[in-house]
Amino acid sequence: MTKTVMGASPEVEPVERMLRRSEEAPSREYIQWENRNRPTGLRGVQALIGLALVASVLSPPLVLIALGVSAATVALLRSGRSRARGTWRGLNGWRRIRHRTSRLRYHSTHVTLRRGRYLGGASLSDAAPHLSGRLSGLLRALSSRHGFALLVELSPESAIGLDPSALTEWQAEHLPGSERQLESLFWRHGCLWSARAVILAHGRTEQYVSTTLDIALGALGDANWARLDGRSLMRRYCRLDLLPESSFYATGEELSGWLVQLASELSSDLGSNVPGEFLTPAKVEKCDYVLGRIIDPETLRLGPETGLTDKDLQGGVWIAGGTDVVRREVLARVVCRLLERGQRVVYIATDSAAGAIASLAREAAVLQLGHNLILNPVDPDGLPANRYAVLLLRALEGLLERDRPRGDLEGAVELEMALARAISRKDATLADVSIDTAALSPTDSSSGAGPPRQSSPSMYRSMLGLTLVEELYKGSAASAFYGSQTLSAEEMASGDLTVITLPLPTRELQRFALDLLLLKLSGVPRDDALVVVVENAHNFAGRESWSLALVDRLFRRGPLILGTEALSKMPDVLRGRFCSAGVLQMSDSSDIRAAADLLGLGVIATGLHSKSRSSLRETSFLRTMGQDTVLLRSGSRRLAVAVRLSPAPELESRPLSDVQSTARQTESVRRDDRVRGDRSLTLIEEVAGRQASLAARILRLLERYEPLTVRALEQFLAASEDSSPASSASAPDGEVDSVITRLERASLVLRGHEVHGNVSYTNYRLTMKGRLALRQTEQEEREGLAE
Amino acid sequence: MTVAAIKSEVLDLLSSASLEPRGVQREAIERGLLEGASLMVCSPTGSGKTLVGEMAALRAVLSGERALYLVPLRALAAQVSSVMRERYQARGVRVGVTTGDFQTDAEYLADAEIIVTTFERADSLMRRRAPWLDEVGTVVVDEVQTIGERGRGARLESVLMRLRRLLPEVQIVALSATIGAPEELAEWLGCDLIVSEQRPVPLHYSIVPTRDKVQTLRNIVLATVRADGQSIVFARTRRDAESLASHLAPEIGRHMTSAEQREVSSELDSVENWYVSPPRALRGLLHHGVAFHHAGLSYSVRDLIERLFRRGLLRVVFATSTLSAGVDFPARTVIVTDVRSPSDHRTLISANQLHQMLGRAGRPGHDTMGMGIVLVGSKGEAETVRDRYFDVMEDAETGETVLFPRYDRVNSVLSDPEALTEQVLVALATLGESSPQKLVDEYFSDSFLSFCSVRDSRAPARVLPIDAVDARVAMECRAFSDTVRAASEGVLGHATIREKTETTIGGIVRDWDGNQHTCRFSSRTDATGLVEGPMCSCGQPVDRHGILCPHLVCLGITAATELGSLADYVVPLSLDVTSPVQVLVRLGLIEGAEGNALRATRLGRLVCRLYLRISTTREMLALLPLVDNGQDVVSLLRHLVSLEMGARLPDSFESFIAGLASTGIPLSKLAADAEIDEGDALGLVDASRWLLSAMAAVADHGGLDTAREIIQSLLVALDGRSEAFGKTVDGECETDGNTEP
Missing domain, CATH: 1.20.1060 (Taq DNA Polymerase; Chain T, domain 4)
Structure with missing residues (x-):
C-alpha cells in the first residue's frame, strides 16, 4: 500500500472497482x-x-x-x-x-449481451491506399441473419497543427515544411480529413460473431484493421460511443476513391449487383509460366499459382486493357518467366521507355528505330521478293490517315511494279522506288496539287502511294526508313532478349513501322523458342484482312503475344484467332464487351453466396479490379479466372545497343567457299559460269574504252561469239547475250546513258567491283602461267 | 582601197542589189562596220541582221581579204550563199560554200572570197589548218547565241577562241537573236554591241491553258485562217507535226478556194519543181493548204513549202524546231504546242529557243500584229511557263497584264564533259605540249566559259576540271566555293551516311537549324533509262545553273572524307563530271611528255583532224579490230553514224548503204525502201562517207589492213554514187531533236 498526501492509496482504484466483469449498465427510470x-x-x-x-x-x-x-x-x-x-x-x-438493463459481460474478443447476444468489432487504425473492391466480397460473404455495422466518421482537418507523428519518414522529408504550404498541398488533394472506422458484428452465438469478423477482416485484408478487445468494446457500448479513439488521416482524393467504390457497392440494389464472381477451377493445371495466384471468389483469398502454358503461346495470347505502363509491367512479368525458361524474346513497343524491359536479361539488345536501327522497307529480308512487294504495298496503306479521302492503294499496279523493281535490286533503298512518269507533264507535277486526276485510277493510286514512299524517306521518318538496314530480322531475333522501340512522331508512322517489323519477323524461320511480344498492337485496329494475314504469318513463325489497350478496336476475327487472353482493368464499355466476349464471361444463374442474377456481373469487375489483378483465360480452360499477379520485376532504363552494321554494305570481292577442282572460283567465274572468258574480255574492253554503248557491246559480243573457241555450236543461243545482264546483276558493270544530238544511248562502264574482279582474274592467270 | 572608198563601194554593191541599209544596218555602219570594227548585233528575227553580215563580208573582200561567214545550219548556209551569189556574183564577188566533207581540206575554196560554212565545218577546216585561213579578214558569225547550245556550242566557242588566237586582228561580226545579257557575249568577243528590240510587227503573247490541246489548236488556227491569216504550229516531234497536220487539214482545206488549189497543183507541177518529190502524205496535205516541215524532208521539199507559204498558198505549217532558226518564215499566228525538250521530256526548252519560235509571229506588210501563243495543259503549267519565259507587267492605261519575253543568258557549254574532253585534245593538238594547269591558265582562260565564270556570281568553284577528278573536285564543279569551304569546315551541318553502294551514296543531312534532309548521289539509271543523278528532299537538288544545294554539298564532302575511293567513284559519275585527261590517256589519244606536260599522240592528232567526237572515237577504237567483213563494216558504220548525227538509224540503214554501194538503184528508191526520209538520206550518205574515211584512216594507223581494205572499197563505191547524184551540200541531216522514224 502506497501512501499519499491524502492518505494511503487504495489497493484497487476505486474507479476500476467500478468496472467489474459484471457491470450494470445505467438504468433507465420512469414515472x-x-x-x-x-x-x-x-x-x-x-x-x-x-x-x-x-x-x-x-x-x-x-x-x-x-x-x-x-x-x-x-x-x-x-x-x-x-x-x-x-x-x-x-x-x-x-x-x-x-427499468434495469441486461448485464454485459466482456471477453477477450467479444462482449456478451443479455439473452444470448454477442457483439464483436474491429477498428481501423490506419488506412492503406486501397480500400476499394474488397467490400463486395465482404458483403457477399455476410449472412443477412446477423447484424453487421460499418461505422465511418470523417471530419475535416487543418494541415496547421497536423500531428507530425502521422507522417511517414518519407513524407516528413519531402512534404513542405511550412504549414501554409502544407495546407495548400492538401487542399489540392481534396483537403485533409480525419477518419475513423469500425465494424461491428452481432449474432446469436459467439461463433457467428467470430466468423463474421473473420470474413470481414479477410475480405478487407487491410493489415490495419484490428479486433477490438472485449473490455474496450464494452466500455464504448456503454457510452454509446462505438467509434475508435484513434483516427487516421486521409486526403480527399483517397476518400473519394474509397467512397466512390463504397457507394457503388452499397447501392440500393446491392443484392443483385454483386460483381466479380468467378468460378474457381476444381483443378489447376500446371503452367509453364507462372504469373500469379488465382483469387478464390469464396474467400477472396489467394489460391494456387497459375499462368500461361507453351500451348497458350503457340495459340497466341492477348494482353488487353490497362494503361501502357500497367500492361508493360504485366508483360515484364511474362517476359521474365519466358527468359527463366530459356525462351528468347523479341519485345516490340512504340514507347522508348519500354527499353527498360531490357534490364530483365543480362545481355539484352536495345534497338531504337531511327537511332541505332534502320528498317529498309525495300529489303525483303529473307521473304520471297515477289510476295514481299504485295505485302509491302498493303503495309504502306497503313500510312494513309483514316480520314484521308483519297482512298487506298488497291490496284496500284505501277506502284507494285516499282516496288518489285526496287526490291529485286540489290542494295536498294526507298529512293530507288520510282514510277515512269514520262506521260505526265513535268509542269503538272510541279504545281504541287497532288497526283493528276486525269490519269487512270491505277496510276492515280500509284502516284498516291509514291507520295507516301517519298514521305518515308524524305520526311521526318527518314532517319528510320532511309538507308541500308542495320540488322536483318534474323539477327534481331538471335539474342536472348531484344527490345525494339519505335518512337515515331505520328500514329500512322508507328502503324507502318509495326507492320513492317512484324512482316520482316514473319520471315524468320520457325522457332518455337522465340516469342514475339508486341506491347501495343494498334497497327491492327480496323484492318481486318491485313491483320489476319500478318498474324497468320507470325503464327507460322512461332509464339506470339499481342498487347492492346483498346480491345474493341481489334477486328473480331483477329480477337477470335487467339486462344488465350489476359485482361486488365478496363473502363470503356465497348472494350469491356469485347473482353467479355473474349474471356467468355457468362451469366451465373445461381450463385453460391448470392441471389440469382439476371445479367452479366463479372464484367463490372473489369472496371474495378486492381492493377495487379488480371482476368486470365487459358486455352485449356473455358472460363476465365481472376489472378493476383506476382510482384512486377524492377525495370531500369538501359542505353541503346551499339549495333555494328553487318553484311549490309558494299561487298568487296570475296572468295566463295565452293571449290572447282583444286582452287576456288573467281568472282567472274561465279557470275558468268562457262562464259567466264567472254565476260573477262568484256570487262577488259570496258576497262579500256568505257563507257561503251550497248550497241558496241552487242557487236563485240556478236563478233566474239563467232571467234571465241568457248562458244561452240553446243552453246545455247542467247547465253552469250545474257553475259552482260549477269555482269550487271552482279554489279560488275554499271548501266548508264549518254546523249548525242538529243538522243539518249544506254552505255555500260566498269564498276569498282568489276575492276577488282578483273584484277583477281588476271592474278589467277598470272599464277597459272607461273605454274 | 581607202576606208572611205571601201565604204562607198559596199554601199554601191548594195544599191546594185536594190538594197538600202536601214535600222540596225544603218546603225552598224555608223558604228564602224565598214571601217573594220567588230560588232555584235542583237535584234529580233526579220530586223535585217543578215545584211549586216553581208556588208562586213563585202568590206573584207574589197579590202583584199577573205570573209568567213559562219551559220548554224546547212540549209542556212545554202540560203545565204545562194542569196549572196545572186546579189554579188555578177559584180565579181566569188562566193563559196562548204558544209559537209569533213574529210577534205576544201581545196576548192581556195578561190572563194566569201566562204559560207557551218560552225562544224569551220572547226574542221581549222583543225586541218586550211591554208587560206590566214587570209581571212572578217568572220561573220550568224546566230552566235548557238554558243550556248549543248552539243554544238562548245565547238563554236572553240572556233572563235582559235580564230582570235590565229588572227588577232580579225574583224568579228556576230549576229544574234534577242538574248539575255548580250553585253557579256559582246565583251568576250571584243565587239561593240548594237541592240534593237524593234520588231517590224508588234507581237502579243498569250498562254492558253486547255485540257484538249488539239481542239484549242483547231479553234485558233481556223480563226486565223478565216481572218485571212497564216499560222505556224510548232510541235515537239516530227510525228506530232505530221499527225496534227493530217488531223486538221480537212477543216482548213475548206477555206481554200478552188483557184488556190489549182495554183498549188500548178506550182507542184512546174518545171522548177520537177525534181522535187514531196512524200505522198505531204502532197495530199498541200492541196488543203497545210504542210508539215521538219528535217526529215529534203531541202528542196522544205524550200518548196517555204515558197508556197510566202505566196500565201499554204495557210498552216506544222513544224519542228528546224524552222525556228534562220529561215525567214513569218506568220500572223505562231502556236507552240509543247514546251518540253524533244530529247528529254523532263526538261523544258530554253527561253531563247521559245522566243525564237514565237518571234516569227507577224508578217511585215501583211499583219498589223502578230500572235504568239503557248498551249499548256493546266493552270499549273501555265504558271510555270509564265514564270519561266515571261515577265508580267500591268499596262497602266488599260490595266491589262501584258507578257514580255524574258530571255536566257547565253552560257558557255564548254564544261560539258564530252565537249571539254574533245577541246582538251584540240588544245594539245594545237599547242603541241602543255601541262593541265597551263592549259587552264593560258589556253582556256580565253574561253567564254572562263570569261563568264569570272563575272558570274553563280559560277561554281571549279569550272574546268581537266586533270584527275575525285569526289571533292566533282563537288567543286557543281557548287560555290563558299559552300564547299563551309562544308569542309563542318559549318553547313552534319551528314550521316545511310547508303553506300557501288552506285549510290545517300545520307541524311541535318543542318544547324535542325532541319533534316535526305540526300543522295546515284549513278543508277531510272525507269526511263536516264541516270538518276543527285537528289535531295529539299526539292531543288540542282538549280537551273547546275549548282547543287548545300545539303548535297555537305553529303558529298562528308562522303569524300569518310568513304574515300567509293565516293571518288560514285559522286563524279552521278554528277557527270569526268576527267578529260584520264579519258584521253585511256583511249591513247594523249600521252605524258616531259615534266608535267601532256601531248597528243599520233592517233590523237589524227582523231582531231578527222573531226570525230570522243564518243565516236571510243566506239570506233573498241570495235574496229573486230571488223572482218563488209557486214561488220556496215554495221559499225551504222553505229558510228547514229552517234555522230544524234539520230536513231533503223536497221534498214545497212541495207540502204549496201544497196547504194553495190547497185545502181536510185537514192530515192533505196531511201523509200529503207523507210528513210529523203531529207535524211542525203545527209546520211555524206556522213557515211566522212566516217568511212575516218575509219580507214584509223585502221591504217592501227595496222588493221583487212579492215582498211574493206572500208576503202566501200568508200570508193559510195564516192562514185555521190558523184552521180551530186554533192550534197544543201543542208540535209541537221537534227531537230526529232529522231523518231
Whole structure:
C-alpha cells in the first residue's frame, strides 16, 4: 500500500472497482401514474367561503373566523399546485419505476449481451491506399441473419497543427515544411480529413460473431484493421460511443476513391449487383509460366499459382486493357518467366521507355528505330521478293490517315511494279522506288496539287502511294526508313532478349513501322523458342484482312503475344484467332464487351453466396479490379479466372545497343567457299559460269574504252561469239547475250546513258567491283602461267 | 582601197542589189562596220541582221581579204550563199560554200572570197589548218547565241577562241537573236554591241491553258485562217507535226478556194519543181493548204513549202524546231504546242529557243500584229511557263497584264564533259605540249566559259576540271566555293551516311537549324533509262545553273572524307563530271611528255583532224579490230553514224548503204525502201562517207589492213554514187531533236 498526501492509496482504484466483469449498465427510470384522478382541494375552499358568508350574516364574529379560514385555504391551494407541477415527491398518484438493463459481460474478443447476444468489432487504425473492391466480397460473404455495422466518421482537418507523428519518414522529408504550404498541398488533394472506422458484428452465438469478423477482416485484408478487445468494446457500448479513439488521416482524393467504390457497392440494389464472381477451377493445371495466384471468389483469398502454358503461346495470347505502363509491367512479368525458361524474346513497343524491359536479361539488345536501327522497307529480308512487294504495298496503306479521302492503294499496279523493281535490286533503298512518269507533264507535277486526276485510277493510286514512299524517306521518318538496314530480322531475333522501340512522331508512322517489323519477323524461320511480344498492337485496329494475314504469318513463325489497350478496336476475327487472353482493368464499355466476349464471361444463374442474377456481373469487375489483378483465360480452360499477379520485376532504363552494321554494305570481292577442282572460283567465274572468258574480255574492253554503248557491246559480243573457241555450236543461243545482264546483276558493270544530238544511248562502264574482279582474274592467270 | 572608198563601194554593191541599209544596218555602219570594227548585233528575227553580215563580208573582200561567214545550219548556209551569189556574183564577188566533207581540206575554196560554212565545218577546216585561213579578214558569225547550245556550242566557242588566237586582228561580226545579257557575249568577243528590240510587227503573247490541246489548236488556227491569216504550229516531234497536220487539214482545206488549189497543183507541177518529190502524205496535205516541215524532208521539199507559204498558198505549217532558226518564215499566228525538250521530256526548252519560235509571229506588210501563243495543259503549267519565259507587267492605261519575253543568258557549254574532253585534245593538238594547269591558265582562260565564270556570281568553284577528278573536285564543279569551304569546315551541318553502294551514296543531312534532309548521289539509271543523278528532299537538288544545294554539298564532302575511293567513284559519275585527261590517256589519244606536260599522240592528232567526237572515237577504237567483213563494216558504220548525227538509224540503214554501194538503184528508191526520209538520206550518205574515211584512216594507223581494205572499197563505191547524184551540200541531216522514224 502506497501512501499519499491524502492518505494511503487504495489497493484497487476505486474507479476500476467500478468496472467489474459484471457491470450494470445505467438504468433507465420512469414515472408511472397510479391514480389519474385529480385532487379535490379547490371545492372544499369554495364550500368554506360560502359557509363563511352565511355565518357573517348571522354572526359577524363568525365572519372573522371565515376570513381566517379563507386565507388558510389560499395558502393550501398554492402548495397543492406546486406539487402538481412535477415534484413527485410527495404527490400522490405517481410512482417511480426503475427499468434495469441486461448485464454485459466482456471477453477477450467479444462482449456478451443479455439473452444470448454477442457483439464483436474491429477498428481501423490506419488506412492503406486501397480500400476499394474488397467490400463486395465482404458483403457477399455476410449472412443477412446477423447484424453487421460499418461505422465511418470523417471530419475535416487543418494541415496547421497536423500531428507530425502521422507522417511517414518519407513524407516528413519531402512534404513542405511550412504549414501554409502544407495546407495548400492538401487542399489540392481534396483537403485533409480525419477518419475513423469500425465494424461491428452481432449474432446469436459467439461463433457467428467470430466468423463474421473473420470474413470481414479477410475480405478487407487491410493489415490495419484490428479486433477490438472485449473490455474496450464494452466500455464504448456503454457510452454509446462505438467509434475508435484513434483516427487516421486521409486526403480527399483517397476518400473519394474509397467512397466512390463504397457507394457503388452499397447501392440500393446491392443484392443483385454483386460483381466479380468467378468460378474457381476444381483443378489447376500446371503452367509453364507462372504469373500469379488465382483469387478464390469464396474467400477472396489467394489460391494456387497459375499462368500461361507453351500451348497458350503457340495459340497466341492477348494482353488487353490497362494503361501502357500497367500492361508493360504485366508483360515484364511474362517476359521474365519466358527468359527463366530459356525462351528468347523479341519485345516490340512504340514507347522508348519500354527499353527498360531490357534490364530483365543480362545481355539484352536495345534497338531504337531511327537511332541505332534502320528498317529498309525495300529489303525483303529473307521473304520471297515477289510476295514481299504485295505485302509491302498493303503495309504502306497503313500510312494513309483514316480520314484521308483519297482512298487506298488497291490496284496500284505501277506502284507494285516499282516496288518489285526496287526490291529485286540489290542494295536498294526507298529512293530507288520510282514510277515512269514520262506521260505526265513535268509542269503538272510541279504545281504541287497532288497526283493528276486525269490519269487512270491505277496510276492515280500509284502516284498516291509514291507520295507516301517519298514521305518515308524524305520526311521526318527518314532517319528510320532511309538507308541500308542495320540488322536483318534474323539477327534481331538471335539474342536472348531484344527490345525494339519505335518512337515515331505520328500514329500512322508507328502503324507502318509495326507492320513492317512484324512482316520482316514473319520471315524468320520457325522457332518455337522465340516469342514475339508486341506491347501495343494498334497497327491492327480496323484492318481486318491485313491483320489476319500478318498474324497468320507470325503464327507460322512461332509464339506470339499481342498487347492492346483498346480491345474493341481489334477486328473480331483477329480477337477470335487467339486462344488465350489476359485482361486488365478496363473502363470503356465497348472494350469491356469485347473482353467479355473474349474471356467468355457468362451469366451465373445461381450463385453460391448470392441471389440469382439476371445479367452479366463479372464484367463490372473489369472496371474495378486492381492493377495487379488480371482476368486470365487459358486455352485449356473455358472460363476465365481472376489472378493476383506476382510482384512486377524492377525495370531500369538501359542505353541503346551499339549495333555494328553487318553484311549490309558494299561487298568487296570475296572468295566463295565452293571449290572447282583444286582452287576456288573467281568472282567472274561465279557470275558468268562457262562464259567466264567472254565476260573477262568484256570487262577488259570496258576497262579500256568505257563507257561503251550497248550497241558496241552487242557487236563485240556478236563478233566474239563467232571467234571465241568457248562458244561452240553446243552453246545455247542467247547465253552469250545474257553475259552482260549477269555482269550487271552482279554489279560488275554499271548501266548508264549518254546523249548525242538529243538522243539518249544506254552505255555500260566498269564498276569498282568489276575492276577488282578483273584484277583477281588476271592474278589467277598470272599464277597459272607461273605454274 | 581607202576606208572611205571601201565604204562607198559596199554601199554601191548594195544599191546594185536594190538594197538600202536601214535600222540596225544603218546603225552598224555608223558604228564602224565598214571601217573594220567588230560588232555584235542583237535584234529580233526579220530586223535585217543578215545584211549586216553581208556588208562586213563585202568590206573584207574589197579590202583584199577573205570573209568567213559562219551559220548554224546547212540549209542556212545554202540560203545565204545562194542569196549572196545572186546579189554579188555578177559584180565579181566569188562566193563559196562548204558544209559537209569533213574529210577534205576544201581545196576548192581556195578561190572563194566569201566562204559560207557551218560552225562544224569551220572547226574542221581549222583543225586541218586550211591554208587560206590566214587570209581571212572578217568572220561573220550568224546566230552566235548557238554558243550556248549543248552539243554544238562548245565547238563554236572553240572556233572563235582559235580564230582570235590565229588572227588577232580579225574583224568579228556576230549576229544574234534577242538574248539575255548580250553585253557579256559582246565583251568576250571584243565587239561593240548594237541592240534593237524593234520588231517590224508588234507581237502579243498569250498562254492558253486547255485540257484538249488539239481542239484549242483547231479553234485558233481556223480563226486565223478565216481572218485571212497564216499560222505556224510548232510541235515537239516530227510525228506530232505530221499527225496534227493530217488531223486538221480537212477543216482548213475548206477555206481554200478552188483557184488556190489549182495554183498549188500548178506550182507542184512546174518545171522548177520537177525534181522535187514531196512524200505522198505531204502532197495530199498541200492541196488543203497545210504542210508539215521538219528535217526529215529534203531541202528542196522544205524550200518548196517555204515558197508556197510566202505566196500565201499554204495557210498552216506544222513544224519542228528546224524552222525556228534562220529561215525567214513569218506568220500572223505562231502556236507552240509543247514546251518540253524533244530529247528529254523532263526538261523544258530554253527561253531563247521559245522566243525564237514565237518571234516569227507577224508578217511585215501583211499583219498589223502578230500572235504568239503557248498551249499548256493546266493552270499549273501555265504558271510555270509564265514564270519561266515571261515577265508580267500591268499596262497602266488599260490595266491589262501584258507578257514580255524574258530571255536566257547565253552560257558557255564548254564544261560539258564530252565537249571539254574533245577541246582538251584540240588544245594539245594545237599547242603541241602543255601541262593541265597551263592549259587552264593560258589556253582556256580565253574561253567564254572562263570569261563568264569570272563575272558570274553563280559560277561554281571549279569550272574546268581537266586533270584527275575525285569526289571533292566533282563537288567543286557543281557548287560555290563558299559552300564547299563551309562544308569542309563542318559549318553547313552534319551528314550521316545511310547508303553506300557501288552506285549510290545517300545520307541524311541535318543542318544547324535542325532541319533534316535526305540526300543522295546515284549513278543508277531510272525507269526511263536516264541516270538518276543527285537528289535531295529539299526539292531543288540542282538549280537551273547546275549548282547543287548545300545539303548535297555537305553529303558529298562528308562522303569524300569518310568513304574515300567509293565516293571518288560514285559522286563524279552521278554528277557527270569526268576527267578529260584520264579519258584521253585511256583511249591513247594523249600521252605524258616531259615534266608535267601532256601531248597528243599520233592517233590523237589524227582523231582531231578527222573531226570525230570522243564518243565516236571510243566506239570506233573498241570495235574496229573486230571488223572482218563488209557486214561488220556496215554495221559499225551504222553505229558510228547514229552517234555522230544524234539520230536513231533503223536497221534498214545497212541495207540502204549496201544497196547504194553495190547497185545502181536510185537514192530515192533505196531511201523509200529503207523507210528513210529523203531529207535524211542525203545527209546520211555524206556522213557515211566522212566516217568511212575516218575509219580507214584509223585502221591504217592501227595496222588493221583487212579492215582498211574493206572500208576503202566501200568508200570508193559510195564516192562514185555521190558523184552521180551530186554533192550534197544543201543542208540535209541537221537534227531537230526529232529522231523518231
